[in-house]
Every structure is written in C-alpha cells, then in structure tokens.
Amino acid sequence: MGKITRISTKDMTREDWLQERRKSLGGSDMGAVLGLNRWRSPYTVWAEKCGMLEDQPDSEAMRIGRDLEPYVLQRFQEASGYKTKHVNAIIRNSSFPHLHANVDSMVVGQSAGVEAKTASALNARVFRDGEFPATYYAQCVTYLAVTNSARWYLAVLVMGREFKIYQLTRIEDDLVPEWCESSVYVPQAEIDALNDAANAFWERVENGDPPPTDETKSTTDTLDSIYHADEEEADLEALEATVSLLLEVTAKMKELKELSDGYKNEIKGFMKEASAGRSSLAKITWREQGKRSFDAKKLEEDHPELDLSPYYKTTISRVFRVSPVKTKGEE
Numbered sequence: 001m002g003k004i005t006r007i008s009t010k011d012m013t014r015e016d017w018l019q020e021r022r023k024s025l026g027g028s029d030m031g032a033v034l035g036l037n038r039w040r041s042p043y044t045v046w047a048e049k050c051g052m053l054e055d056q057p058d059s060e061a062m063r064i065g066r067d068l069e070p071y072v073l074q075r076f077q078e079a080s081g082y083k084t085k086h087v088n089a090i091i092r093n094s095s096f097p098h099l100h101a102n103v104d105s106m107v108v109g110q111s112a113g114v115e116a117k118t119a120s121a122l123n124a125r126v127f128r129d130g131e132f133p134a135t136y137y138a139q140c141v142t143y144l145a146v147t148n149s150a151r152w153y154l155a156v157l158v159m160g161r162e163f164k165i166y167q168l169t170r171i172e173d174d175l176v177p178e179w180c181e182s183s184v185y186v187p188q189a190e191i192d193a194l195n196d197a198a199n200a201f202w203e204r205v206e207n208g209d210p211p212p213t214d215e216t217k218s219t220t221d222t223l224d225s226i227y228h229a230d231e232e233e234a235d236l237e238a239l240e241a242t243v244s245l246l247l248e249v250t251a252k253m254k255e256l257k258e259l260s261d262g263y264k265n266e267i268k269g270f271m272k273e274a275s276a277g278r279s280s281l282a283k284i285t286w287r288e289q290g291k292r293s294f295d296a297k298k299l300e301e302d303h304p305e306l307d308l309s310p311y312y313k314t315t316i317s318r319v320f321r322v323s324p325v326k327t328k329g330e331e
Helices: 016-022 027-033 042-049 059-081 121-126 135-148 188-207 218-227 237-271 296-302
Strands: 006-010 084-086 087-092 104-108 111-119 151-158 162-169 184-185 276-277 283-285
Touching: 006 111, 016 087, 027 042, 027 135, 027 188, 042 135, 059 084, 059 111, 059 151, 059 162, 087 135, 111 121, 111 135, 121 151, 121 162, 135 151, 135 162, 135 188, 188 276
Parallel strands: 111 151, 162 184
Antiparallel strands: 006 087, 084 104, 104 111, 151 162, 276 283
16 A cells, blocks of 8 residues: 545645646546547547646536535435545545546545536436446546545436446445445456556656547547647658548548438439428438528628727638649649
8 A cells, every 4th residue: 555645625726726637647537548438538638638738617517517516425425324524635645656536525434435426317328227437437446546445436416317326346245235226346456457557648648659549529629729730741651551541531421422412312302392201211301491690791881980800700720631642644
C-alpha cells in the first residue's frame, strides 16, 4: 500500500482545481483512456493533459448530474442504511503516481466509497440484468485503487424510471447486499493492469507523443481545435496507404450517394403528391416544410444608414478536402 495524500479542495478556485487535475488521470479519464467512453477519446484526454485544449463548460447533463448528486447519495443511504460523508479533496496514492481520485462520497465506518450517477431514461437499457457502462467500471476501479478501499458502490438514478446500486469489490466471494443489482469482483490483476495503462498513457503525455487517432467525434473536434492552418504543405508519403484507402472510401461514398438519390427519386416519382408512404420495410415521408431566414443584404439595401458590422459573426474553421492527383495521361 502506497502513501495516500489528500489535497483539500474546500477553498480551491475552479482554475486551481482544474490545474491540479491536469497533473494526472482521474476516474472519468481512465474510461476514455481505455477506449470505453464514446464521448471522449484517448486523443482528447491526451490533448487536455498536455494543456492543448481549453477547459470546456459543463454540458446540461453534467450540470444535472452535479446538482442531483446529493439526492442520489440520499437515495443510496435510504436503500443501504449506510451513512456517507462528502470528501472535499483530490486523493493521490504513491503506488499509483499518475492517477487521482475525486470521489463523490465515502461510507462512514467502512472501507468503501460511492459514485453517484444520473442517466437519461433513454439509456435505461444499459442498466438491465445487473449491467452498467464499462466506463463507470473503469472509474470505480480507479477509486478502489487510489483510496485502497475494499468496496465501491455505484448508485445510478435513471431519470424518472428507477434507482439502482451496484457493488464493486476486491473481496473474493464477497456477500451481495439485497439492495444491490449485482456485484463485480475486482482482482488485484485488474488494478495492476489499470495502473500499467495509466503509466503508459502518462509517458505519452510527458513525451508529447499522441495516441493513435480514431473515427470518433471527440477526436475530430480535438484535432480541429488544437491545430490551426499555416501555409506549409505536409509530405504525406508515409501515409500513402491511408490516403489510398481514403480515396477508395470517398469514391464509394460518392457512388452510394448517387445510388441513394436514384432510389429516392424512383420513390418520389411513384408517390407524386402523397406526403407519406409505407411498405412492409419502412415508412417514408415527403412533406413540404418552410424555412424562414433573415436577409441582411436586403436590410442593408433598404437602410444604408445602419451600421450592421457589429452584428456579423465570423467563424473560422478548417475544411478538409480530398482531390485525387491526376497523372500526365489523365490531364
């Protein structure tokens, strides 16, 4: 067991709190590092820890989760009969130098903690049959490791639908409380593997060596945010195979678009004035809809005395285009 230290967050500013978290990987980071989070990719976490991304404001879902945390913990206490206490600290453990735990609550008198979550009713299916998202598992295992606790409880409020509690335990053949949906045994090998993954990832952060890119929106948005265009031209010979695959996929997408438009037009020609159609396979609608837009140019023409420049917003973005290089015979 390593030395555990607690860095108080009671009087810490948000900027100081974020700066402290950038020094290592937290529980929610590890889900992304391991490729288990569809909303954040390893590449995005790397860019965040390298200080290349600006801090993003909380989403509505994050705000709801934070505001409802006391209620979720209250429900946990009611179901379990345990008392919990809030932890105003970032916890570190010398045995896990590149991890930290920013836990929701600890169980009083026990070697256990609680992670409080809220989920949309639309995602209720992922909490069936004792299952829960893998990214939550990685987060709770991180907290088990850093705090050296024996158990961690995951309390989930599925909005307007149900409340569920899951147990993660380091005790083999542990008892499963009747108020728990399921219990998952976390062997030491699992914690060691998590630590190895954190150490390997942090080596990338220290060396400025990014993890492989992937197809996620998270990685796309990160690349678009951290790299800005200059006038240089990159030599892509090392990525010739990738460029070839991209050209092939782009050509197929164009072919499929043409096929799709042809099928749509055949159906439109059959429907004529009908606004909807149905087959045994699908329901198809073809309805008129209006779009109202503001004609700034017309306003300028009618009222040249008005200065509209303060009302225009310029947005800069990098546009990615692919153009096959023509050979001499094709020119």
